Amino acid sequence: MSPSFPALLSAASRARTLRQLKQLHGKALHHAFHGRLNHWVAVLVARCARLRAPLSYARPLFDSAPRPNAHAFTSMLKYYSQVGAAHGEALALLSRMRDLGVPPDAFAFPFLVKNCSGGSVGSMHAHVMKLGHGADQYVRNAIMDAYARQGRMEVSRKLFDEISETTVVDWNTMVSGYWKWGQEAEARRMFDAMPERNIISWTAMVSGYSKVGEVGKARRTFDSMPERSVVSWNAMLSGYVQNGLAEEALKLFAQMMDAGVRPDETTWVTVVSACSSKGDLALAESLVGFLEERGMKLNCFVKTAMVDMYAKCGNLARARQIFGEMGNRNSVSWNAMISGYARVGNLAASRELFDTMPERNVVSWNSMISGYVQNGKWTTAIELFKSMSRMKDVRADEVTMVSIISACGHLGALETGRWVVDFVAQNKIELSISGYNALIFMYSRCGCMEDAERIFQEMPARDIISYNSLITGFATHGHGIEALELMKKMMEEGIEPDRITFIGVLTACSHAGLAAEGREVFGSIENPTVDHYACMVDLLGRAGQLDAAKKLMDDMPMEPHAGVYGALLNACRIHRRHDLGEHAAGKLFMLEPENAGNYVLLANIYASAGRWDDVENIRQMMRERGVNKMTGYxxxxxxxxxxxxxxxxxxxxxxxxxxxxxxxxxxxxxxxxxxxxxxxxxxxxxxxxxxxxxxxxxxxxxxxxxxxxxxxxxxxxxxxxxxxxxxxxxxxxxxxxxxxxxxxxxxxxxxxxxxxxxxxxxxxx
DNA sequence: TTAGGGTTAG
Structure with missing residues (x-):
């Protein structure tokens, strides 16, 4: 006896695998639907959304309904919003409903609103009001959330203020909206004013504080929570990881275990990523042992995090092994492998994975491109970007542009750089601080200091990298006074100069002949590194104070490296100090026997003194040692x-x-x-x-x-x-x-x- | 159906 239609329906709505669902569908097709096919399709599509069925199954199923009802539409919308389909798909569905004369129900709108982009929230909002769903609490909440996600907090707030009876969900939506845009004060005010709070409100505060770097406040909030879920623990854990406090995260993890909280897979992902940011292989191994002891079944996310962890700890072989054993990899797994190989300079292996992976997304392209950039293959990076921009299914984002802008900077390729800037504008790619920083770097490297300064002035917020990039740019072009003033300005803004800042300012003083100022800056560095000494030797050397430079080297608390001797040798060339030059060159020949530049510098010193025999000796030395002639071009x-x-x-x-x-x-x-x-x-x-x-x-x-x-x-x-x-x-x-x-x-x-x-x-x- | 936590790229 074949099952009744209601029995099939109920089985379909409980199907646990796609296979079961397909079997049920096969059985149902033998039934006469008697006009109930639309209903049947609606139930099946709803299940497809839940089971993450492939679009190639879900969409034809939906299309097989002669006259899809509102439920079927909503299920299809839910499916699209879960797989993150383009908003255009959702809009096409909506207009199809209009053609068929099926009004969307309130259930449909949260999904419709979810993937709204740009100005379309407004028109969707208007549509909702027209159909009279404006007062539905779910619809209303989805719209508030959509505005909030786009940063239109005033509109969101206005809707919130108009609600006669708020729910805790409305308050939570506002709180997380404010946090998303870093508005700590507003988020806090909302949280304090809430008539009731639930675990979600508290957890949102913990992750909000973590996001803006206020780990202390996050922890205090976490500690005062009336109750905690595993999600709350995870929020605090990832707060530590995101702020570079891997050690703290692991301590908290131990507390979590003591408290008897059952970690879930998100916990493992977070803890594993704490290990990778420490780059500690031993710790990684013990964690894996811990997971294996408990016979943990690890999902794709956790395994990907493990691949990343081993890759970051430098054990590419182990990373590759786990990667190879993974049954279902997603693009993140591939990307972790690609960037892992790129990080150790194995670009061939990176590229091979990149070329063979089934689905490339923007991160795959970015990983490959930045791999080339990080390994000095700037031209290849730009070529790859050009082929990327010809692809239809992927769009460059800010990260892509940061790599490419930086590649242009390294190459000094100003024309390409200007083309890239146009590309950013035409594709409406929004830049954040790192994007602007890359531009400052590029313009500086290309010698356009006016443009570099203009970007620095125009950018909405600046960090230490912004200052350092511009200071280094000034240094490169001999603008010593500007570099000094910029350092003063950054200190006034409350940003403390770091190692890089001082290198930049000292170099600037050196190139601009500001010896006294340079000395003063050097004196203000708390713990000068060997690089700072190298700058100082360069500064004194260029200023002709070669004996002072030599004395500084003798008094250094650490061993001078090649850069220090190189600075001295260069100064000797400028001021024709043969004795000291020979000394510096002797050291350099020991430290860097392969560096042809050092031999050439010394030879030039001899040549300027007309000591051609010595020039010939140097050339002889290079031949004997097998030093290649300059490979630079x-x-x-x-x-x-x-x-x-x-x-x-x-x-x-x-x-x-x-x-x-x-x-x-x-x-x-x-x-x-x-x-x-x-x-x-x-x-x-x-x-x-x-x-x-x-x-x-x-x-x-x-x-x-x-x-x-x-x-x-x-x-x-x-x-x-x-x-x-x-x-x-x-x-x-x-x-x-x-x-x-x-x-x-x-x-x-x-x-x-x-x-x-x-x-x-x-x-x- | 709505609100909180996770992996990759600079």
């Missing part, structure tokens, strides 16, 4: 493209044009009385070892310039990564004179602007 941005040039490089598509221009310039130079033939005769360099030492710099630079002058009308920007030698200096001056263009040249992290053969910075040599 110069790169030039032109027409939005970054061109790389290495010594003897023939690979550029317009290499012939470039040679032609170079030869022309060579002729002009000779006509001006310069005998600098070797810098221009590119073809000889590989054979003629003699040029290797002095010729490579200017040669690469010359290729870059040559390209620029073959592209009339482009902005001339040359970004160079290595110290510029004397020949380069001549080359730059000449080309700026002959081309009649402004040249922006980066030398050793500092920009120099040349016009008509002159540099605007007086101390360019």
């Amino acid at each position: 110069s790169w030039v941005e032109s027409g939005g493209q970054v061109h790389h040039f290495m010594a003897g490089d023939q690979s550029h598509p317009r290499i012939k044009d470039i040679y032609k221009v170079l030869e022309e310039y060579g002729r002009k130079m000779r006509g001006l009385g310069y005998s600098a033939d070797k810098s221009w005769s590119l073809r000889d360099v590989e054979e003629e070892e003699k040029e290797e030492m002095v010729g490579t710099h200017s040669e690469k630079l010359a290729i870059g310039f040559a390209l620029l002058v073959t592209e009339p009308g482009t902005v001339v920007r040359v970004v160079k990564n290595l110290r510029i030698c004397g020949d380069c200096h001549v080359a730059i001056k000449l080309i700026s004179q002959l081309s009649g263009r402004e040249l922006l040249v980066r030398d050793n992290n500092r920009f120099h602007c040349f016009r008509d053969g002159e540099c605007s910075c007086q101390d360019f040599w």
Whole structure:
């Protein structure tokens, strides 16, 4: 005997798996529905929402109803809101209901409102009022919540104030709305004024305080709660984790166990992530042992957190093993693996996962892109971003832009950078502090200090990174006074300078020749690090006080590192102190035997003194030690493209044009009385070892310039990564004179602007 | 159906 229709209905509404549901549906299809198919579909779709059935099953099911009723619509809406479908889907359903003449019931509106974006809350609100559902407590609450989620707290508050009889849910909605937008005072006022509070109100306060970094207040609230649920414990735990207090979180976890509270899977996720932020492998192992002892069945979230934990602790093999054993991975699991490999520099493994994963979301793209950026593969990052922006199913967000803006900054790719800024505006990507900070970094690196300052002024709020980025920018460009003033301003705003701030300010003083100010700043640093000493040696050295620099080094409480000796050696080159230079170079040859730059610096010191035998000795030393010649290259941005040039490089598509221009310039130079033939005769360099030492710099630079002058009308920007030698200096001056263009040249992290053969910075040599 | 807690990217 086949089951009756009501029995089938009741079984369907209790189905525990999708398989059961499908079987029941199969049975039901043999029945005559007698006009009850619409009702049947409604029940099934409702169950699909609960069981997270795939859309490929749920939607055709819904469409099989001849005339879906309000219940079926609501269930489909609920389904969409659970899978996070675009609001457009919900709106399409709504208009279909209108066509069919089925008015949506009050149950439908909370789901309709849930995925509203932008201005559509307002029109949905109007629709609700028109249909007379405005007084329904659920509908009303959903609308208040939607406004609150968009930050329109005044509208939300107005609706709240108009309610004649509020429920505790209304109050809780307001409290969490205020917290979402960091309005601690308002949230607190609401909480204090509540006629009654439940566990949710208290928990919202705990997580709210945690969110704004007030862990102390969160803990006091937590301690005064009349009762706690596992959710409340989880809120406090994650409060500690989010604020970097992993130790405290683990202590609280122990208390939680003592109190006999049964942890749920969210607890495990939080505790595991506490372990990963500590980067403590031993702790991680003991936690896993703890979970295994209890025979815990771990869900996808927990396992993903474990993958992330092992990846962050550097045990990629174990992370990969857990990842491999996971039955159902979601995109977060893949992403954790991708960023794990990227973090240790294994970009090939990252990319392989990225290319093979079934569904990429914005975080997958961001992980891959930022992996490239963090490992110095800036051009690849930008290329990947360009292919991302051609995809239809993914939209770049602020995180994407932070990586890309930063990549442009590293490259000094201003034209690409400006294109990215346009992209942000056109795609209406809202920037937060980190987005603005990235822009400050980019403009500074590209030499546009006016733009960097403008962004700094325009941004709604600033943090220490904002100040540090701008200070470092000032330092790079020799604006010592501005850097000092900015540090003063940040202290007035109550932000204490950190290690990076002092490095920036000291560098700024050094480049601007503000020796006295630099000394004063250095004196104010509580515990100077070895980097601060390096800045100070650089400052004293550039100012010509080489013996004072040497004395400072002798008195250092720690061993000087290569940076300190490098600063000394550079100062010796500027002030031609051979004795001290030899000493510094000797140390550097021990500390960094592979760094060709040090050998070249010393050779240049000898060359300037005409000690050619010693120059030859250095070259001999490099050969014996197998030190490669400079692998650095110069790169030039032109027409939005970054061109790389290495010594003897023939690979550029317009290499012939470039040679032609170079030869022309060579002729002009000779006509001006310069005998600098070797810098221009590119073809000889590989054979003629003699040029290797002095010729490579200017040669690469010359290729870059040559390209620029073959592209009339482009902005001339040359970004160079290595110290510029004397020949380069001549080359730059000449080309700026002959081309009649402004040249922006980066030398050793500092920009120099040349016009008509002159540099605007007086101390360019 | 509404309100509180979780994993990935800078």
